[in-house]
Amino acid sequence: MTGTEDTAPVVLARSLGKSYGGRVAVARIDFQVAPGICFGFLGPNGAGKTTTMKMIYGLATVGEGELRVLGMDARIERRQIKSRIGVVPQETNLDGDLTVRENLVQQARYFGIGPDQAGPRADELLEFALIGDRADERIHALSGGMKRRLLIARALVNDPELIVLDEPTTGLDPQARLAVWRALERLRRRGVTLLLTTHYMDEAARLCDRLLIMDEGSIVTEGDPGTLIHVHAGREALELDLAEECDPEALVDSLGERANGHELHDGALTLFAEDAEELLRSLDHDRFPTESAMVRRATLEDVFLRLTGRSLREGD
Amino acid sequence: MSYEPGYAGLGGRLAVRELIPSPRHAVAIWTRNARVFSKLWKGALLPTFLDPFFYLLALGFGLGTYIAHGINGIPYKEFVAPGLIASAAMWSSAFETTYNVYFRMNELRLYDNVLSTPIEPADLVAGDLLWSASRATVYGIVVLIVVSAVGLVSSPWAILIPPFVFIGALCISVIGYSFTSLIPKIDLYSYFFTLGITPMFLFSGIFFPFNQLPGWVEVVAWFTPLYHLVEITRGMATGPDGVQILIHTAWLAAVTAILFPIPVRAIRARLVP
Numbered sequence: 001m002t003g004t005e006d007t008a009p010v011v012l013a014r015s016l017g018k019s020y021g022g023r024v025a026v027a028r029i030d031f032q033v034a035p036g037i038c039f040g041f042l043g044p045n046g047a048g049k050t051t052t053m054k055m056i057y058g059l060a061t062v063g064e065g066e067l068r069v070l071g072m073d074a075r076i077e078r079r080q081i082k083s084r085i086g087v088v089p090q091e092t093n094l095d096g097d098l099t100v101r102e103n104l105v106q107q108a109r110y111f112g113i114g115p116d117q118a119g120p121r122a123d124e125l126l127e128f129a130l131i132g133d134r135a136d137e138r139i140h141a142l143s144g145g146m147k148r149r150l151l152i153a154r155a156l157v158n159d160p161e162l163i164v165l166d167e168p169t170t171g172l173d174p175q176a177r178l179a180v181w182r183a184l185e186r187l188r189r190r191g192v193t194l195l196l197t198t199h200y201m202d203e204a205a206r207l208c209d210r211l212l213i214m215d216e217g218s219i220v221t222e223g224d225p226g227t228l229i230h231v232h233a234g235r236e237a238l239e240l241d242l243a244e245e246c247d248p249e250a251l252v253d254s255l256g257e258r259a260n261g262h263e264l265h266d267g268a269l270t271l272f273a274e275d276a277e278e279l280l281r282s283l284d285h286d287r288f289p290t291e292s293a294m295v296r297r298a299t300l301e302d303v304f305l306r307l308t309g310r311s312l313r314e315g316d
Numbered sequence: 317m318s319y320e321p322g323y324a325g326l327g328g329r330l331a332v333r334e335l336i337p338s339p340r341h342a343v344a345i346w347t348r349n350a351r352v353f354s355k356l357w358k359g360a361l362l363p364t365f366l367d368p369f370f371y372l373l374a375l376g377f378g379l380g381t382y383i384a385h386g387i388n389g390i391p392y393k394e395f396v397a398p399g400l401i402a403s404a405a406m407w408s409s410a411f412e413t414t415y416n417v418y419f420r421m422n423e424l425r426l427y428d429n430v431l432s433t434p435i436e437p438a439d440l441v442a443g444d445l446l447w448s449a450s451r452a453t454v455y456g457i458v459v460l461i462v463v464s465a466v467g468l469v470s471s472p473w474a475i476l477i478p479p480f481v482f483i484g485a486l487c488i489s490v491i492g493y494s495f496t497s498l499i500p501k502i503d504l505y506s507y508f509f510t511l512g513i514t515p516m517f518l519f520s521g522i523f524f525p526f527n528q529l530p531g532w533v534e535v536v537a538w539f540t541p542l543y544h545l546v547e548i549t550r551g552m553a554t555g556p557d558g559v560q561i562l563i564h565t566a567w568l569a570a571v572t573a574i575l576f577p578i579p580v581r582a583i584r585a586r587l588v589p
Contacts, residue, residue, distance in 0.1 A: 020589065057432045059588055083434040093425040097352040106351065109344040110433035154429075 008071060010035050010162050010193045011056060015065035018051050025051040027217035028065060038194040040208035044308050047214040049197040050166055057087045057164050070161060086155030088165040092147050094139045101126060101135040104154060111158040121157060129153035145176025152183055165196040169203060181207060201300040215308045225300055232306055233298035234260035236276035240269045243289035251288045263306055272298055321422045323500040327585025335577050337442035341435045345443025353451060361458060368400045368459045387525055390554060397468035398553035399522030401477060402545040404459045405452035405485045410513045412448040413492030414505050427587055437584040445489045452485030453478050471555045480565060484545030487568040490575045497582035516542045544568050
C-alpha cells in the first residue's frame with residue numbers, strides 16, 4: 001500500500017443532501033472520516049444522523065452532492081462498497097427463523113463466501129461475540145446485549161474495512177453496554193475504521209477520536225472531544241439552583257467576561273469557566289441568592305446541550 | 317402488532333443493469349429460504365398431502381359419480397387430478413409471496429439487512445421468486461405422487477410435469493410479489509385472495525371445461541397464469557400436444573419476464589428510498 005492510500009479518507013461527503021418528499025433530512029453537509037479512527041455522529045432525534053449512515057451503507061440513495069466511500073462513488077458502486085463495509089443497524093434485524101450460528105453462516109453467504117469457509121468464519125465470530133455457547137439457540141432466546149453483540153459479529157463476516165454502527169448501545173443495560181464498548185475497542189485496535197451514531201455522551205467521549213454534532217440536517221460543529229469541550233464549554237462548570245427571587249439574566253450580566261457561557265433551564269443555571277470555584281467566590285450572593293451550588297468538570301454533555309438546545313424534540 | 321409499511325409506489329425508473337439479477341447473489345437468498353424450509357417441511361407438507369385427497373374425494377369420487385360420461389371422454393376424477401397439481405403450486409406460490417414475504421420484509425425487517433450486504437433489489441426479488449417456485453414445485457410433486465398412486469394419471473409424460481410447474485409457479489409468484497411490494501398494509505391481501513386467487517382456482521378449467529360455457533369465459537381465463545399451467549399439467553397427464561404445451565409455457569415465461577421489474581422497482585423504492 002502506498003502512503004496516499006493509507007491516509008485517503010474512508011468516507012468523503014461533499015455537499016451531501018437528502019430530502020424525503022418535501023422534508024429535508026440532510027442539508028448539504030461536508031465531512032470526511034480518516035482511516036483507522038472512531039468517528040462519532042452526535043445529535044438529537046431527527047438530526048439526520050441515521051439518514052447519513054444509510055446513504056453510506058446503501059439503504060438510502062444519495063440525494064444531492066457527492067459521497068465517496070472507500071474511494072468509490074456511492075451513487076454508482078453501491079454493491080462494491082457494501083461488499084467492503086459492515087453495518088450494525090439501529091433495529092435488531094436478526095433472522096428469527098435461523099439459529100445464532102446460522103445467522104452468521106447465512107450472512108457470509110450473502111457476501112459470497114462459500115459454505116466451506118462460512119462455517120469456520122461463523123465459529124470465529126461467535127467466539128469474538130462471546131456467545132459460542134449459544135450457537136444453536138434461536139434468536140429470541142438471547143438477551144438484548146447478546147443480540148447486539150451478535151449484530152456486531154454479523155457485521156464482521158466480510159472482514160470489513162469500515163463498520164457503520166447506528167446507536168450500537170441504545171436500550172442496553174450498563175454491563176451489556178460495556179461489553180459492546182470492549183468489542184468496539186478491540187476492533188479499533190485492529191485498525192478497522194468505526195463510524196457510529198449515539199445519543200450517549202459518555203459513549204462518544206469514551207470511544208470516539210473525532211466527533212461531529214448534527215442538528216436539523218446540518219453540522220453544528222466538529223472536532224476531537226477534548227477540544228470541543230474546551231472551545232464550547234471551558235474546563236469547568238458551575239451549577240446553580242437559583243432561589244425564586246434571583247434574576248438569572250442580571251446574574252449572568254454581572255459576571256461579564258468571567259463566565260465562558262451559560263445554560264438556563266427551569267431555574268437551574270449552568271455557568272462555564274476555566275475555574276468554577278473562583279467564579280463561585282466572585283458571585284454577589286446577597287444580590288443573587290442560590291439554593292445550592294456545585295462545581296464539576298465540563299463534559300461533552302454540556303457541549304451537546306449548548307449547541308443543540310435543551311428542548312425535547314418532536315418525533316421519537 | 318400491525319406494522320404498516322405505507323405506500324412507496326414504483327419509484328423512479330431504474331437502469332437496465334439494476335433490473336438484471338446476479339445469479340450468485342440470488343442463490344444466496346434462495347439458500348436462506350431453503351434453510352428455513354428444511355426445518356419446517358414436515359409440518360408444511362402434510363396439509364399438501366391431505367388437500368388433494370379431500371378435493372379428490374369430494375369432487376372426483378363424490379360429484380364425479382354424477383358425471384357419468386366423464387369430460388371429453390376422460391373419467392371426471394382423471395380430469396380433475398392434474399389440475400390439482402397446478403392448484404397446489406398456485407396456493408403455495410400465493411402464500412409464499414404474500415404473507416411470507418410481507419413478514420420477512422416488514423415485520424422481521426430481514427431485507428434491510430440483506431440489502432446492506434452486496435445483494436441488490438433485483439437479486440433479492442429473483443432469489444425469493446426462485447425459492448417460491450421451488451417450494452411450489454415440491455408441493456406439485458407431492459400431489460403428482462398422490463394422484464399417480466391412486467391411478468389417475470394415464471400418460472407417462474406426466475413424469476415431465478415438475479419443470480413446467482416451476483415455470484407456472486414463477487409466474488404466479490411474480491404477481492403475488494408485485495402485490496406485496498406495493499401494498500401499504502397487510503389487510504389488502506383479502507382482496508388479492510378473494511378477487512384473484514380464489515376465482516382463478518375455480519375458473520381456470522380445473523373443475524370443468526370451457527366448451528359448454530360462453531366464449532368470453534375462456535378468453536378471461538386465458539389471461540390468468542393458472543389456466544395455462546392447468547392446460548400443461550392436464551396435457552402431460554393425459555397425453556400432450558407439443559405445440560400447445562409450448563404456447564402455454566411461452567405465455568407463462570413471457571408474463572414472468574414482463575412483470576419482474578415491478579417488484580424490483582417497488583422494493584427499491586420502499587427499502588432504498
